[in-house]
Amino acid sequence: MSARDRRWTVVDLFSGAGGMSFGFHAHQSFRVASAVDAQKSKPSRKTLACNETYSRNIGIDPLDIDLQAIEPRELARRIRQDGSLRTPAILTACPPCTGFSRTLPKNHKEDDPRNSLVGRVADFAAELSPKIVIVENARELLHGNFALHSKQLVSSLEYLGYSVHAATYRLDRFGLPQKRERTVITAVAPGLQLKTLEDLWDGFKVSPKALTVRQAIWDLPEVAAGVVDPSDEAHASSRVTPEVLERIRAIPRDGGSWISLFNHPNTEKYATPAMRRSVAAARTNHFSDVYGRMAWDTPAPVIKRECSHVGNGRYTHPEQDRLCTVRELALLQGFPKDYRFTDSSRQNAYRHVGDAVPPMISHQLAWLCHWMLGGKRPMPSDFILEDTTLKPSDIIKD
Incomplete structure (x- = not known):
C-alpha cells in the first residue's frame, strides 16, 4: 500500500465486463489497480468489446493482452507499469469456462486448449506474489472429465506456499436469484488464515422469497x-x-x-x-x-x-x-441496477452479462478477503452489494 492510498490493490485477469472487479471496486478498502482481457469472441465474430463495459463501471482501461501467449514475467511487468504497484494484495482470475461446460457435448471427450489457462494462473501468481488468489469457473472445473487442470492449479499454488480451498456452490445459497453453480478456489499466502464463503455465511441464510424472478424484475x-x-x-x-x-x-x-x-x-x-x-x-x-x-x-x-x-x-x-432484456438478465445475474453495458452491440451486452462473475457474489468475496487480511468478520449488512436484488431484510438467521 502506498502512502497516498492505503487501500489494498487488486489485479483482475480475464476481467470481462467487470463482474469480479466490481465487487472489490465497491468495497472502500480495495483499489482495482489493473485488469487484463483479450476480448476474444468466436473466430468468426468481432471483438467482444467487454473492456468498454469494464471501463464504464470500474474507471480504468483493461490491458488488451492474450493471457495464453504472454510470458508471466512480461505480464507482471506490464501490470506493474499499468497499475503503479509492486505487489498486489489480491489476484483474481476467471479463465474461460466454455471448455469445461457440460452443456457442450464435445467437452466430455476433448480437452479444449483454453482449459490450460487455469494452470497458468499459478504462473502469474508466482510472478506477482499476491497475498490472496481467487479463481472462479464452471462446476466442471472440479467435477468434470478435465478436472486435472484444477488439480494442477491447486498443486502449483500449494508448492508456492499457499493454503488452498476449492469448492463448488449453488449461488442462490448466497442470494443470487438464479440456479447458478460455480467453482471458487481460494488461496492465501503464509501468515493469513484461510476462510471460505461457508465461513462468511455461517449462521445466516437467504429467505427463499428473495430468490425469485418476480422479486428481481417484476417492477421494471x-x-x-x-x-x-x-x-x-x-x-x-x-x-x-x-x-x-x-x-x-x-x-x-x-x-x-x-x-x-x-x-x-x-x-x-x-x-x-x-x-x-x-x-x-x-x-x-x-x-x-x-x-x-x-x-x-x-x-x-x-x-x-x-x-x-x-x-x-x-x-x-x-x-x-x-x-x-439485458437489464433483466443483469439483475438476475447480480449486477447493480445502474450498471452500464456497451451500447455498440446489444448481442455483446448480453454476452457480457452471461460471461460475468455476479457482482453480488464478488462483493462477498471482497469482504471475505478483507476479513482474511485482518479485518473483523463482516455481517450480512456489510457484504450485501447496494442496488442489487438482495436486501438486508432478505437475510435470516440459520
Whole structure:
C-alpha cells in the first residue's frame, strides 16, 4: 500500500465486463489497480468489446493482452507499469469456462486448449506474489472429465506456499436469484488464515422469497421486443421475426415450454423442425428450456453467454412476449441496477452479462478477503452489494 492510498490493490485477469472487479471496486478498502482481457469472441465474430463495459463501471482501461501467449514475467511487468504497484494484495482470475461446460457435448471427450489457462494462473501468481488468489469457473472445473487442470492449479499454488480451498456452490445459497453453480478456489499466502464463503455465511441464510424472478424484475417497465426503455438503454431486448414472435405467444406464460406447442393443432404449427424431431423420437426433455419462459416464483435458470436469443435457452419473459432484456438478465445475474453495458452491440451486452462473475457474489468475496487480511468478520449488512436484488431484510438467521 502506498502512502497516498492505503487501500489494498487488486489485479483482475480475464476481467470481462467487470463482474469480479466490481465487487472489490465497491468495497472502500480495495483499489482495482489493473485488469487484463483479450476480448476474444468466436473466430468468426468481432471483438467482444467487454473492456468498454469494464471501463464504464470500474474507471480504468483493461490491458488488451492474450493471457495464453504472454510470458508471466512480461505480464507482471506490464501490470506493474499499468497499475503503479509492486505487489498486489489480491489476484483474481476467471479463465474461460466454455471448455469445461457440460452443456457442450464435445467437452466430455476433448480437452479444449483454453482449459490450460487455469494452470497458468499459478504462473502469474508466482510472478506477482499476491497475498490472496481467487479463481472462479464452471462446476466442471472440479467435477468434470478435465478436472486435472484444477488439480494442477491447486498443486502449483500449494508448492508456492499457499493454503488452498476449492469448492463448488449453488449461488442462490448466497442470494443470487438464479440456479447458478460455480467453482471458487481460494488461496492465501503464509501468515493469513484461510476462510471460505461457508465461513462468511455461517449462521445466516437467504429467505427463499428473495430468490425469485418476480422479486428481481417484476417492477421494471413493460417493453416490446426490440424497443428501448427511454429511461434505461439496457432495458431492451433483441428484435425477433414475426414467426418467432408467434411461437413465443403460443408458449404458456409463467414457466411454459415449447413442448406445449404440441397440445393443439393451432399451436403445433409453430414448432421448429428440431422440436418435431425430438417429439418423434420421444425425447421431449431434449433442450426443453429452448424458447421456454421463466417462471415468476422460482430462481431463474442459468444465464449463459449466448442468452441473446429465445432459441438458446429459457430466456423468454414470464408474461411479456419477448426475450428478457439485458437489464433483466443483469439483475438476475447480480449486477447493480445502474450498471452500464456497451451500447455498440446489444448481442455483446448480453454476452457480457452471461460471461460475468455476479457482482453480488464478488462483493462477498471482497469482504471475505478483507476479513482474511485482518479485518473483523463482516455481517450480512456489510457484504450485501447496494442496488442489487438482495436486501438486508432478505437475510435470516440459520
